[in-house]
Amino acid sequence: MENLTETDCFPAPANELAAPPSLPSGTGCEISTTIWRTARRTASLSLLIAALFSAGCGQDTPPEKPAAEVKPASPAVPEEVQGAADSLLGKETTVLLFGELAKNGKQQFLAANVVPKTPKNNLPGTIVTRAVVAENEDGKWKEILRCDEHLKNEKGFLPGTPIGGVTGWRLAFEQDPEKGLQLYFTPLKGAVDTHSLPIGIRWNSSAKRYQSLDRSYEHFLNEAPSLNTARSTLR
Numbered sequence: 001m002e003n004l005t006e007t008d009c010f011p012a013p014a015n016e017l018a019a020p021p022s023l024p025s026g027t028g029c030e031i032s033t034t035i036w037r038t039a040r041r042t043a044s045l046s047l048l049i050a051a052l053f054s055a056g057c058g059q060d061t062p063p064e065k066p067a068a069e070v071k072p073a074s075p076a077v078p079e080e081v082q083g084a085a086d087s088l089l090g091k092e093t094t095v096l097l098f099g100e101l102a103k104n105g106k107q108q109f110l111a112a113n114v115v116p117k118t119p120k121n122n123l124p125g126t127i128v129t130r131a132v133v134a135e136n137e138d139g140k141w142k143e144i145l146r147c148d149e150h151l152k153n154e155k156g157f158l159p160g161t162p163i164g165g166v167t168g169w170r171l172a173f174e175q176d177p178e179k180g181l182q183l184y185f186t187p188l189k190g191a192v193d194t195h196s197l198p199i200g201i202r203w204n205s206s207a208k209r210y211q212s213l214d215r216s217y218e219h220f221l222n223e224a225p226s227l228n229t230a231r232s233t234l235r
Contacts (some may be wrong), residue, residue: 015053023201085111088132097173103180104205107136110181123188125170133181133210145210147185153197156223158212162187162233163227172198182217183210
């Protein structure tokens with residue numbers, strides 16, 4: 001029998017051109033051997049790729065740390081405000097708040113001599129020895145409220161202040177969008193928390209000054225000209 005070509009075995013359709021052979025040339029045995037070797041190399045390569053992929057995926061990748069929360073920076077205290085606070089309380093003065101604190105159309109600031117936290121001073125909250133609220137009138141800063149051994153304004157002593165001198169106070173405050181700044185002074189006895197009720201103080205728009213409040217923190221109390229008439233009713 002004559003040797004048959006691949007074209008003789010797989011004749012092309014009458015309406016198509018003969019396609020190039022998709023299998024390697026050679027005898028059936030040679031073709032089978034070539035296909036087997038190609039498949040083996042392909043399988044080996046696939047296994048190698050799979051192994052590399054598995055090794056890469058198997059590594060413990062440290063989880064990405066969440067971005068740290070960025071807290072808004074506190075506004076810088078103007079030099080004019082800091083200078084006025086230093087002139088009232090000395091160089092070791094911290095301006096805690098400034099702006100239209102009383103909602104009266106005037107600029108004010110709250111400053112204090114803050115006691116730093118130490119092993120001996122581990123009381124919670126902001127502990128101060130002195131504090132002032134000052135207001136800007138025609139370009140000049142004027143003290144309108146003072147806390148030292150007692151609580152007082154330009155009219156006298158505020159009701160609730162202890163007769164005995166207080167060496168330290170716990171100071172808390174809040175800024176109400178309508179009523180403005182409200183202060184809470186709690187007298188301390190040395191480094192001991194006496195658990196006294198805080199004395200509330202707020203701007204009285206009718207009297208146009210800061211005054212202390214009753215125990216409901218709703219009604220204003222008039223000042224006393226002397227400590228004897230401003231004696232504390234704290235228990």
